[in-house]
Amino acid sequence: MQPLLVVDTLSKSYGTIQACDRISFDLYPGQVLGIIGESGSGKTTLLHAIAGNLAIDQGRLTYSGSSGTVLELNQIAAGDRRLLMRTEWGFVHQNPRDGLRMYVTAGANIAERLMNVGARHYGNIRTAAAHWLSQVEIPTDRMDDLPSTFSGGMQQRLQLARVLVTQPRLILMDEPTGGLDVSVQARLLDLIRSLVRTFNLSVILVTHDIGVVRLLAHRLIVMQNGNIVESGLTDQVLDDPQHPHTQQLVNSTLMP
Amino acid sequence: MSLSHPIDLTQPLKLDLPPSNSSRPDLEPGFNFAYLDESTKRSIRRGLLKAVAIPGHQIPFSSREMPMSYGWGTGGIQVTASVIGQTDVLKVIDQGADDTTNAVNIRRFFQRVCGVETTEHTEQATLIQTRHRIPETPLHAGQIMVYQVPIPEPLRWIEPSEVETSKMHALADYGAMYVRLYEDITAFGQITTAYDYPVMVHGRYMMRPSPIPRFDNPKLHMSPALQLFGAGREKRLYAVPPYTQVKSLDFDDHPFTVETWDNACEFCGSTASYLDEVVINDQGDRLWICSDTDYCQQHRSAQPSQPA
Numbered sequence: 001m002q003p004l005l006v007v008d009t010l011s012k013s014y015g016t017i018q019a020c021d022r023i024s025f026d027l028y029p030g031q032v033l034g035i036i037g038e039s040g041s042g043k044t045t046l047l048h049a050i051a052g053n054l055a056i057d058q059g060r061l062t063y064s065g066s067s068g069t070v071l072e073l074n075q076i077a078a079g080d081r082r083l084l085m086r087t088e089w090g091f092v093h094q095n096p097r098d099g100l101r102m103y104v105t106a107g108a109n110i111a112e113r114l115m116n117v118g119a120r121h122y123g124n125i126r127t128a129a130a131h132w133l134s135q136v137e138i139p140t141d142r143m144d145d146l147p148s149t150f151s152g153g154m155q156q157r158l159q160l161a162r163v164l165v166t167q168p169r170l171i172l173m174d175e176p177t178g179g180l181d182v183s184v185q186a187r188l189l190d191l192i193r194s195l196v197r198t199f200n201l202s203v204i205l206v207t208h209d210i211g212v213v214r215l216l217a218h219r220l221i222v223m224q225n226g227n228i229v230e231s232g233l234t235d236q237v238l239d240d241p242q243h244p245h246t247q248q249l250v251n252s253t254l255m256p
Numbered sequence: 257m258s259l260s261h262p263i264d265l266t267q268p269l270k271l272d273l274p275p276s277n278s279s280r281p282d283l284e285p286g287f288n289f290a291y292l293d294e295s296t297k298r299s300i301r302r303g304l305l306k307a308v309a310i311p312g313h314q315i316p317f318s319s320r321e322m323p324m325s326y327g328w329g330t331g332g333i334q335v336t337a338s339v340i341g342q343t344d345v346l347k348v349i350d351q352g353a354d355d356t357t358n359a360v361n362i363r364r365f366f367q368r369v370c371g372v373e374t375t376e377h378t379e380q381a382t383l384i385q386t387r388h389r390i391p392e393t394p395l396h397a398g399q400i401m402v403y404q405v406p407i408p409e410p411l412r413w414i415e416p417s418e419v420e421t422s423k424m425h426a427l428a429d430y431g432a433m434y435v436r437l438y439e440d441i442t443a444f445g446q447i448t449t450a451y452d453y454p455v456m457v458h459g460r461y462m463m464r465p466s467p468i469p470r471f472d473n474p475k476l477h478m479s480p481a482l483q484l485f486g487a488g489r490e491k492r493l494y495a496v497p498p499y500t501q502v503k504s505l506d507f508d509d510h511p512f513t514v515e516t517w518d519n520a521c522e523f524c525g526s527t528a529s530y531l532d533e534v535v536i537n538d539q540g541d542r543l544w545i546c547s548d549t550d551y552c553q554q555h556r557s558a559q560p561s562q563p564a
Binding site for chain 1: 423427429431432434435438439440441443507508509511
């Protein structure tokens, strides 16, 4: 099977701080890849570099598009990259305020992504928005309410709906459960897991919460100081950590 | 190195300047023709040429201090000053009227610094500076419309960053603008944006048509007149050349429409023009009159007089 995304020796520094040091990994279709590490280990920088939000210093990003074309992401035009982020890719922010327009209705938030790729039929846009709201378990009668009237968990699910409406293949998630209480977290994780299965999504999931990756991720990458210190199957890495840093991360987690 | 000098310094310096205002007693002394100096006018015309070459695209220009405050048409007045010539006939309107403060003062300003002929009749004018309206009388080839623009950036309320809006224009990435129209339909069942209704120019650039009512948007489309836009405070110029396609944004199932009224103009009886609603007393009685005073006058005089 051909990888969906190949990250090859990706590096990014901020002055003298090496945030990502020659990171390489492959992501296969339908795979959920977890990236864990303590704060400042470079995991969020890596995610934003993959998403194209940051210019990278060196390295290659190769993506196999849905039409079978292989795209070198650092060489394609800015417009194509932007289109890719809005169609086949999606980004779920830790803070829903970064991923949503808080002063337009929930429906418009979903509609924007469709209108960005050329949808111009109001009725069809409404239908699609309602469909995806119900997919993320938000009652469709809340469609014309502002996201600021939603709870934190609902805002996060709205962000998911906004991304899912163009039926992406790859979703980048930055701490999607951050700031949510445990029961809401559990519901959101459950939803993400079923959506991943239903729509055969590939996900790169950045988090510092080991419980989240254990539940969602098939494979796991552990980062420290901009380097990958350990990678492998999630259960294998978490149950039999080899690197001292991973051992420390696993040991410092409270296990109920 | 040759010592011979092309200019004879024993003679008074003769420069190739346009006629000075000092020879005309009716003109304000001490000013160049049309107030701005020649190099400023030339630099603005250079910007206008760029603007005409890329319809709807905003061109930065070095906006000058004008003898009026920002928001009163400093952009329009600089464009007018740059393109006006001795033989031009100038008309200035404000909300369709020739007799409101802004229109009267700008017209008088150009009378004093140019001495050009002015008119209130749309078809006689060669140059029309306008705030918030396009005349009802159809424009003809050879005429120039100059619009006063407060905010030139159509995406400004969608995206506050100038860097990002520049990218959006470069990539023709205008989907976000439809969010506003979507919200209108969702809240009110129809698009309620009444003025400054965004348009696509020549199928490429999104443009704010300045705060004209959306009633006037269709007049921008394939207009035989040259249309120039100047934003003084924001320091931007843009243009719609003659016979350019201008399409108002809409949805397939909610097409663009213009305002309609249940009333006819109280003075001239027109049902085809843009009507202003005027409250006439403390009881809240109101009447509807043409916003275009010149059109209203002509429409009235063209009718047989009614018995009193």
